Amino acid sequence: MSDIIDLDPEFQRRSVWTVRAKSRFIESLALGIPIPQILLAESRDDRGRYLVLDGKQRLLTILEFFEGKFWDGKEFRLSGLDDLPDLNRKNWFEVSEQLPDLARSIEAAQIRTAIIRGWRSDDVLYEIFHRLNSGSVGLSPMELRMALIRGPFIRAIVQETSRRSSVHDLLRLSQPDKRMRDVELVIRHMAFSDGRVQYKGNLKKFLDEFCMLKNKEFDRGSDIADLSRLESAIGVGLHVFGHERFCRKYISEKGRYESQFNRAIFDVLSGSLVSEEVARKAQGDPNGFVAAYEDACAIPEFRRSVEVTTKSVTATTSRFKIWFEMLNDRFGVNLNIPNIAHAANG
Numbered sequence: 001m002s003d004i005i006d007l008d009p010e011f012q013r014r015s016v017w018t019v020r021a022k023s024r025f026i027e028s029l030a031l032g033i034p035i036p037q038i039l040l041a042e043s044r045d046d047r048g049r050y051l052v053l054d055g056k057q058r059l060l061t062i063l064e065f066f067e068g069k070f071w072d073g074k075e076f077r078l079s080g081l082d083d084l085p086d087l088n089r090k091n092w093f094e095v096s097e098q099l100p101d102l103a104r105s106i107e108a109a110q111i112r113t114a115i116i117r118g119w120r121s122d123d124v125l126y127e128i129f130h131r132l133n134s135g136s137v138g139l140s141p142m143e144l145r146m147a148l149i150r151g152p153f154i155r156a157i158v159q160e161t162s163r164r165s166s167v168h169d170l171l172r173l174s175q176p177d178k179r180m181r182d183v184e185l186v187i188r189h190m191a192f193s194d195g196r197v198q199y200k201g202n203l204k205k206f207l208d209e210f211c212m213l214k215n216k217e218f219d220r221g222s223d224i225a226d227l228s229r230l231e232s233a234i235g236v237g238l239h240v241f242g243h244e245r246f247c248r249k250y251i252s253e254k255g256r257y258e259s260q261f262n263r264a265i266f267d268v269l270s271g272s273l274v275s276e277e278v279a280r281k282a283q284g285d286p287n288g289f290v291a292a293y294e295d296a297c298a299i300p301e302f303r304r305s306v307e308v309t310t311k312s313v314t315a316t317t318s319r320f321k322i323w324f325e326m327l328n329d330r331f332g333v334n335l336n337i338p339n340i341a342h343a344a345n346g
Contacts, residue, residue: 020080042116065092078095168268234270275333
């Protein structure tokens with residue numbers, strides 16, 4: 001199956017289902033319970049190979065069960081089953097040897113599949129993704145990006161982000177994010193910092209073009225160095241602001257911070273703290289640095305730029321411009337605004 005349908009979890013996505021969820025799915029196959037349709041898209045460049053738009057976890061679970069191990073190498077033994085308790089603590093080999101009737105039911109289970117062929121634009125697949133049943137666990141935008149824009153850069157960032165702690169601390173994650181939010185956050189920062197791809201208000205296209213560029217000119221040493229600088233910047237930010245305030249919006253009228261992580265604020269704070277000079281100033285005068293940020297949040301234009309239509313070129317330009325000018329005024333550090341199109345062209 002994996003030779004025809006790309007199910008490489010390291011390259012495309014992390015495991016989303018728990019062991020119990022996977023076990024219950026196998027139990028459903030044994031019971032003959034109807035399984036939701038799988039949605040595939042045939043590769044434009046390699047006829048006969050398919051990308052999974054919806055149903056990835058179902059197919060992965062079947063593959064893992066028959067192979068006898070999960071994606072992380074641990075043995076796949078069924079657990080937590082109530083309707084067919086005889087399946088508990090058994091792997092596929094034991095089921096086929098000891099419970100042949102149930103094994104035949106699993107092998108004979110039918111799963112309906114729909115295939116999309118002849119699609120001309122990645123946007124078509126993104127649109128289909130957004131229209132999928134919200135109750136299913138389909139591909140996230142970052143997972144779909146990794147499936148469509150293959151290459152060593154994305155693979156390296158997925159691998160390295162899994163090993164980094166600061167990004168996970170920032171997002172309050174105890175482990176790498178199952179839906180790749182950590183990966184997208186890293187690539188988003190790198191794209192703005194790199195500057196060769198102009199941001200025109202379409203974040204999806206911006207990140208797609210950046211990933212394609214980096215795949216073509218992959219330099220692992222340079223990319224890992226960029227990721228390390230981001231790690232250091234996040235570390236400084238967490239130290240200066242604290243976990244409860246870093247990359248959170250400050251509500252000046254109420255004198256408090258919101259609890260929700262704000263990606264637009266992450267853009268400007270991480271974009272400034274990767275500068276060694278800014279990082280030194282922040283560590284040398286943490287109270288002054290926090291005060292400068294809170295003063296920026298009191299500016300209506302800055303506040304709007306991190307609250308509403310945050311992806312527009314106007315909002316993106318405003319928040320970088322206001323924050324970088326604040327740093328110049330307070331600390332004498334001059335930073336260049338990322339490559340963002342003029343509002344008239346957005």
